[in-house]
Amino acid sequence: MDNDKRILAVVTKEKDLVYGGIPIFYVSDPEEQVIIAHNLSRLLDGIVHELRNGSLVIIRH
Numbered sequence: 110m111d112n113d114k115r116i117l118a119v120v121t122k123e124k125d126l127v128y129g130g131i132p133i134f135y136v137s138d139p140e141e142q143v144i145i146a147h148n149l150s151r152l153l154d155g156i157v158h159e160l161r162n163g164s165l166v167i168i169r170h
Contacts (some may be wrong), residue, residue: 114170117153120146121164 118132120142127133130134134149146157146165155167 117167118165119157126162
């Protein structure tokens with residue numbers, strides 16, 4: 110069993126709230142955000158989680 114738990118990407122509307130060494134996808138509206146996050150989760154074999162600030166994080170468990 111692979112225990113490689115990590116953040117794979119972030120999809121956000123707020124450029125000032127998210128930064129770091131992971132792939133960050135900036136979007137302009139909530140519908141686009143959900144579509145991109147779900148497509149990335151399928152491609153990266155991860156799960157989408159929503160943070161309080163409205164950002165969507167793709168994590169591999």
